[in-house]
Amino acid sequence: MAEIKIRLNQKQHGAFYVLEGEQQMGEMVIGIAGKALTAYHTEVLPEAEGKGYGRQLLDALVAYAREHQLQVVPLCPYVHAQFKRHPENYADIWNPEAAAE
Incomplete structure (x- = not known):
């Protein structure tokens, strides 16, 4: 079973990591500033694709x-695509109009 962990540095930059045992299978790079959590990039190892890690x-x-x-x-293109595809699931944490400003 995969485990998800978050690591942030003192500047609130870091990532969510998906681990299979001790091996990192993927990550989602983020940064937090004030009340904004920015998702920059999501990547899963090629051999781990299709397992739902993203x-x-x-x-x-x-x-x-x-x-x-x-x-x-x-x-992040992946996060943005999911938010656009299912806006009703993320309405409380995403304001697409604010991002366009």
């Missing part, structure tokens, strides 16, 4: 944003 990382990001009352800025 979705697990996204779910962890969404749960973290909700828990900490943050608004997500989806600069």
Whole structure:
């Protein structure tokens, strides 16, 4: 079973990581500034594709944003595509009009 962890440095930059045992299978690079959580990039190892790790990382990001009352800025193409595809699932943490300003 995969485990999702978050690591942030003192400047609130870091990533969510998906681990299989001790091996990192993927990551979602993020940064937090004020009440904004920016998702920059999501990547899963080629041999781990198709196992749902990207979705697990996204779910962890969404749960973290909700828990900490943050608004997500989806600069990552994967996160942005999911937000656009299912806006009703993310309405509380994403304001697409604010991103366009």
